[in-house]
Amino acid sequence: MLNSLTPERAAALRKALPADRFAEADAAQLQEPRGRYQGRAGLVARPRSTEEVADLVRAAAQARVPVIPYGGGTGLVGGQLTPDGPLPLVLSLDRMSAIRDVYPQENVLVAEAGAILADVQASAEKVRRLFPLSLASEGSARIGGLLATNAGGTGVLRYGNARDLCLGIEAVLPSGDIYHGLSRLRKDNTGYDLRHLMIGAEGTLGIITAASLKLFAQPSQMGTALLQVGSPMAALQLLALVRDQVGESVSAFELIHRQGFDFLAETMPQVRNPWAETPEWCVLVDLGLSGRVTPQAALERLFETAVAEGLVVDGMIAQSEAQRADFWSIRESIPEANRRIxxxxxxxxxxxxxxxxxxxxxxxxxxxxxxxxxxxxxxxxxxxxxxxxxxxxxxxxxxxxxxxxxxxxxxxxxxxxxxxxxxxxxxGIGRLKVDDLERYGDPAKLMAMRAIKAALDPVGIMNPGAVLRV
Amino acid sequence: MLNSLTPERAAALRKALPADRFAEADAAQLQEPRGRYQGRAGLVARPRSTEEVADLVRAAAQARVPVIPYGGGTGLVGGQLTPDGPLPLVLSLDRMSAIRDVYPQENVLVAEAGAILADVQASAEKVRRLFPLSLASEGSARIGGLLATNAGGTGVLRYGNARDLCLGIEAVLPSGDIYHGLSRLRKDNTGYDLRHLMIGAEGTLGIITAASLKLFAQPSQMGTALLQVGSPMAALQLLALVRDQVGESVSAFELIHRQGFDFLAETMPQVRNPWAETPEWCVLVDLGLSGRVTPQAALERLFETAVAEGLVVDGMIAQSEAQRADFWSIRESIPEANRRIxxxxxxxxxxxxxxxxxxxxxxxxxxxxxxxxxxxxxxxxxxxxxxxxxxxxxxxxxxxxxxxxxxxxxxxxxxxxxxxxxxxxxxGIGRLKVDDLERYGDPAKLMAMRAIKAALDPVGIMNPGAVLRV
Structure with a gap:
C-alpha cells in the first residue's frame, strides 16, 4: 500500500535534500498538452544531481510515497502526472540539464535527463555532428522523458527511435540504487540489457538521470521535396524507389493529407500552402547526402523516374534553405492546427x-x-x-x-x-492507454511485465498507474 | 532446488511429446568450439513447434529439471552446455528451421529459431534483399542463438548488432507461456520491451522460438579495399574520412595486424596474402553503394585523399568479385588460423x-x-x-x-x-565470463538482473549457471 504525501510526510522528505531543492507545484506541471488529466502533487522536488535523485527515491520508498518523474511535460498519454491515488512527490529533472561530455571522435554525447532536446541538437551541431531525434516538441521535451517514452519523430526512418540513439543510461532504480550504465560502447554483451528495459518503461521501473547518446555525421547537403502522390500505396512505392536510388540517405518521408492543409488554412493562415491546388495526398521527402551527388540532382532524378512510373503526379523541389523551412513548417504546424480544431x-x-x-x-x-x-x-x-x-x-x-x-x-x-x-x-501507454494495453497486449507479455515491475519496484512507488494498472 | 534429469524423470518428460522428438545427445552437442567445457545431457529434445517447446518447458518446470537451449552450438563462451550441476534436458531448436514468411515490401522476414543464418541470408537474397548479420560461423549458427547472444560480426558498423536487426520475437517463457511478439512494426511503444530483454539473455529468461527480422535494400554495388595504415589511430581517422565521403555506406571496416597474416601463412597457406610486404596494420574496407557513384570510384577518391592526409601508406582496391572474395577470405580465415595456433x-x-x-x-x-x-x-x-x-x-x-x-x-x-x-x-557471458561480470559489472545492474531472473524464472530452470551464478 502506498501512502499519500501528507504535509507530515512531505516534511520528512524535505530532510533528504537542501531546502532549495523543493517547491510547490506550479500549475503547468500539473497539466498535460491535451488537457485530459489534472495532476496533483504533495511536493515538487528539483534535485541537482544523480545522488540527490537517489536520496529522494530512497526517502520516498521508505515513506511508501508515489514518485512521478517529470521531464518536459510534453507527453501525450498522461504519463507525467497522476490524477488519482495517493498524493505523489513530483520529481522534476529540470535542474539536471547539463551536457556532461561530448566526444566528437566517438560520435557520443552524454546528457543529463533534464537536457532539452533542442539543446542537445545544438551541442551536437557545435562539433559538426547530428543528433537526429527530431519532433514537434523539441524545444521543451527533455532527454529523460524522451528516452522513458522511447520517442519517435521524423528521423526514425533513417536513424531509429530514441532507444536506437542511446548507447547507455544512468538511472536511479526504485530501491534508490544508482545504475551506472553510461557506456560509450557500440558493442557490449555483458548481461541483460537494462538500458532497453528502462527505455520505454515510462518511469515505472526507475528514473533515467543521464544518457550517452549516439551522434552522426552531418549530411553535407540536405534537400527537400513536396511530391503529390495518387494514394498512400503510391507513397510507399515511392519510398521503395527513392531507397533504391539513394539507399539510407532518405532522412524523412512524411505523408500529408489535404485535410492537414485545410486545417492550417483555417487556424494558422500564416503557414504558406505552396500548392496551387492542394492534392489529396502528398509526401514530404528529405534527403541528406554526403557524397558528390547533390540532393537537388537526386531529387530531380527521383521526380523524373517517379513521374514516369506513375507514382508522382506533381511536385516541388526546395530551391533554398528558406523553401526547405517552409515545406517543413507545414508538417510541423499540423499538430498545432489539429489542436486548434x-x-x-x-x-x-x-x-x-x-x-x-x-x-x-x-x-x-x-x-x-x-x-x-x-x-x-x-x-x-x-x-x-x-x-x-x-x-x-x-x-x-x-x-x-x-x-x-x-x-x-x-x-x-x-x-x-x-x-x-x-x-x-x-x-507510449501512459495512463491513457492502460486499457488498450490490457485489451490488445499479449497476455504472456503482460504477465512478464507485471513480474518485472514487482521484482524491481516491490512497493510500487515509481509512477504508479502508468503503463500498468495499480 | 533443481533436480537431475534421471532416467525416471526423463521417462516422465518423454510423455510431453511424441517419441520421435527425443534423442540421446550426440557428442557434438556436448562440445563447444574452444573445448573448454564438456557438456552433459539426461535427454535431448528436438521439438517441431513452439507449442511443443512450451509443453516441454512446462514439463521441465514441473519436474524442476534444468533446460539448456541449443541452437547451432557455435557460441564461444560455453552458454550452450553445462559441465556441472543437475543433469539437464538439452532442448535443440534444429527442427524448427522454417522461414515462416517473407515480406519483401516491408523488408521483413520471419524465421524460426533453428534457421541457419546462411539460409536466412539466402532467403533474403531470393527477394533481392539483404539480411546483413554476417559472421564466421554463419553456415551453422542459428537465429535463436544469434539473438540470445546478441551476435555481432562484420556488419555491425552499418547495420547494428543482432538486436538491432530484430523487430519482434516469439518466445517460450520459463513458465511455459508463449510470448507472441512477432511484430513487423518499426514503431511500437506498448509496454516494456521484452524483445530486448530476451535478446542477449542467453536463454536464461526463456527460449526464443522465432523472430521477425529486418531486411535491407541490397546495395547495388559493393567495393572492397585493403589499405595499409600507419597505426590503429590512423585507421580510426580513416574511418572518419570515409564516412565524411560516403556517409553510412561503409559496410565493414576491419583492422588486421600482421600477426594474422603470419598465422595464416603458418597454418593455412592456401589463403593468399596479396601484400608484397605485409604491413604491421591494415584495414579491410567494404563500401556498399546504391547511388550513381561506383564503389571503385569512391574507393579511389578515398585512397587519394587518405594518402594525401598521411593516413594510408599503400593499398589495393579489389578489381573483381573474385578479388573481393580473396580479401575477405583473409579476414574470415584468421579465427581458424588462431584456433590452429x-x-x-x-x-x-x-x-x-x-x-x-x-x-x-x-x-x-x-x-x-x-x-x-x-x-x-x-x-x-x-x-x-x-x-x-x-x-x-x-x-x-x-x-x-x-x-x-x-x-x-x-x-x-x-x-x-x-x-x-x-x-x-x-x-556474451555464457559460463566463461560469469566471474568477469561479477567483477566488472555494475552492482545495481547485477542486482536488477538477479531480481528479473528470479521474477521470470523462480525455479531457475532456464540455462542455469549461464550469465548469473546459480
Missing part, C-alpha cells in the same frame, strides 16, 4: 507497411459508419506510423461528439489490432 | 573509440611484462570491438603457458575496465 479522438498507430493502404481505406469506411467526421491522417509513413485523428465537421466542436469518442477509438484500435498494428506507435 | 588467452573486448589506440599500446606493454607472447589483435575496429588474442611464441604451445592464462586474462580485462570498455563485446 480540436479532435474528437486521436490515434497514434502503426501498421505493417503492406497493411497501411488497406487500413486507411477501411478506417475511413468504419468511421463514416459512426457519423459525419473529418479525418486528418498524416505522419511517418515510412515507419508505418500514422497519426490518425478524427475531427468534427465545420460548425461542430469536439464537445458535440463526446458520446462517440470511445466508440471511435475502439473502432480504430480494433482495426489496427486486426491488422497486426500497434495502438501506440510512438507516444 | 592455439591461443593462451582470447579476449572479445570493446573500447570507447578514443581509447582504442592507447589500449593497444598499453596492452602490449602489460602483456610483455608477463612473458614472451605473440598478440593477434584484429576485429571490428569501427565498433571499438577488438579480438585481442594472446599466443605462445613459435615452438611453444598453449599448454606451456597454462599457468599464465588467468593472469593474462585479468591483465587484459582490468585494462579494458579501466578504460571504460567491455570484457564481452559480442560473444
Amino acid at each position: 480540436g479532435s474528437v479522438s486521436s490515434h497514434d498507430i502503426s501498421l505493417p507497411l503492406s497493411a497501411l493502404a488497406d487500413f486507411i481505406a477501411e478506417g475511413g469506411t468504419r468511421i463514416a459508419a459512426l457519423g459525419d467526421f473529418r479525418i486528418n491522417c498524416f505522419g511517418h509513413v515510412g515507419d508505418g506510423n500514422l497519426h490518425y485523428n478524427v475531427f468534427p465537421q465545420p460548425g461542430k466542436t469536439r464537445a458535440d461528439h463526446m458520446d462517440a469518442r470511445d466508440e471511435i477509438k475502439k473502432t480504430v484500435h480494433d482495426l489496427v489490432h486486426e491488422m497486426d498494428g500497434s495502438v501506440s506507435a510512438e507516444h | 592455439g591461443s593462451v588467452s582470447s579476449h572479445d573486448i570493446s573500447l570507447p573509440l578514443s581509447a582504442l589506440a592507447d589500449f593497444i599500446a598499453e596492452g602490449g606493454t602489460r602483456i610483455a611484462a608477463l612473458g614472451d607472447f605473440r598478440i593477434n589483435c584484429f576485429g571490428h575496429v569501427g565498433d571499438g570491438n577488438l579480438h585481442y588474442n594472446v599466443f605462445p611464441q613459435p615452438g611453444k604451445t598453449r599448454a606451456d603457458h597454462m599457468d599464465a592464462r588467468d593472469e593474462i586474462k585479468k591483465t587484459v580485462h582490468d585494462l579494458v575496465h579501466e578504460m571504460d570498455g567491455s570484457v564481452s563485446a559480442e560473444h
